[in-house]
Amino acid sequence: MATPSNCSKQYSKFFVLVVFFTTMSTPVLAQLSVGFYASTCPSVLDTVRSATRSAINREARMGASLIRLFFHDCFVNGCDGGVLLDDTTSVPGEKTVLPNSGSARGFEVIDTIKTQVDRACGGSVVSCADILAIAARDSVVELGGPSYSVPLGRRDARAPNRAGMSGLPGFFENLGPLLSKFSAKGFSAQEMVALSGAHTVGQARCVVYRDRIYNETNIDPAYATSLQANCPRATGTNDETLAPLDPQSPNRFGNNYFQALINRRTILHSDQELFNGGSTDSIVRDYSDNPATFSTDFANAMVKMGNMSPLTGTQGEIRRDCKRINEV
Structure with missing residues (x-):
């Protein structure tokens, strides 16, 4: 029979082994926090704000592009900077696969x-x-x-997740698949509609909205005709011609997008699906009538999206160059 002293020694050895193997096999996790860089880089928020403002001043469209880039990063494999990685000869990245190829910008x-x-x-x-x-x-x-507070402390992925791109909602999809893709990421129908409100800013290419303006009936005829002037029916003609996602405020964030949905003056099939006799019609009407409600719900949904499966603690790395992983 072991003495109390021997039991204590055996327990100590066991505890050390457990700690050792736990540390070796499981990354140390940490929570995101608004003040994460308070001591290591207190000027980070001011620096990013100034640089972002400068980029938007140079090109008004860039604001919408950065919002979209964030969405495309988070929705694939969590907010891990994977979308920023360039292709390599051995590992193709997320930039060059649909719906990013020729579309995602702001890198x-x-x-x-x-x-x-x-x-x-x-x-x-x-x-x-x-x-x-x-x-x-x-x-x-x-x-x-x-405005909203951004919890911080994410780390960067060491590899892209090209296969995960299939989980991104497509501009051609109907309401059912859209709801399913958002639900798979933990978002309600209300949150999906709120996040879709980011389309109050930004533009889309003719190749994306051509089918809608020629072949769909749930679009204002005069609006469709006005778009056809710069986006001919023939594929390959003016494919890159841009048109605002929201004709009322292409560079100003607000709830005009929901009014455009009600008036059937949107260029993406997936957008109009939010107001097309389905389960989200009432949410669209609510946001159209209540801009403050939309603003609050949008901010909350953006924070929730930013908290999707982040790499923290010792997971991933802090890239020195956003385009490539660090050399070991």
Whole structure:
């Protein structure tokens, strides 16, 4: 029979082994927090805000592009900066697969902000994933939308998730598949409609909205005709011609998008599906009548999206260059 002293020694050895193997096999996790960089880079928010404002001043469309880039990062594999990685000869990235190829933009802006942040911090302290999250919020605010606090502490993925792109909602999809894709990520129908309100800003290419303006009936005829002038029916003709997602406020954040849905003056099939006799019609009407409700719900949904499966603690890395993983 073991003595109390021997039992204590055996327990101590067992405890050390458990701690050792737990530490070796499980990454240390941490929670995101608004003040994550308070001591390591207190100027990060000011630096990102200034750089984002400058980018939008140079090109008004850039604000919408950064918001969309954040969505496309988070919805694939959590907000891990995976969308920012360039292709390599051995690992194809997320940039060159639909719906990012020829469409996602703003990468060079994030690269510029990263350089400025690293200079301000005295080193590579802030992740590319966090920079993208802050820049998306600052874009919303700069375009006239609601402000909200961004929890920080994300780390960057060491590899893209090209296969995960299939989980992104498509501009051609009907309401059912859209609801399913958002539900799979933990979002309610209300949150899906709120996040879709980001389409109050931004533009789309003719190749994306051509079928809607020629073949769909749930669109205002005069509006469709006005778009056809610069987007001919023939594929390959003026494919890159841009038109606002929301004709009333292409560079100003607000609830006009929901009014456009009710008036059937939107260019994306997936957008009009939110107001087409289905279960989300009442939500669209509510946001159309109550801009404050939309602003609150949108801000909350953006924070929730930013908290989707982040890498924290010792997971991933802090990339020195947002386009490529760090050299070991």
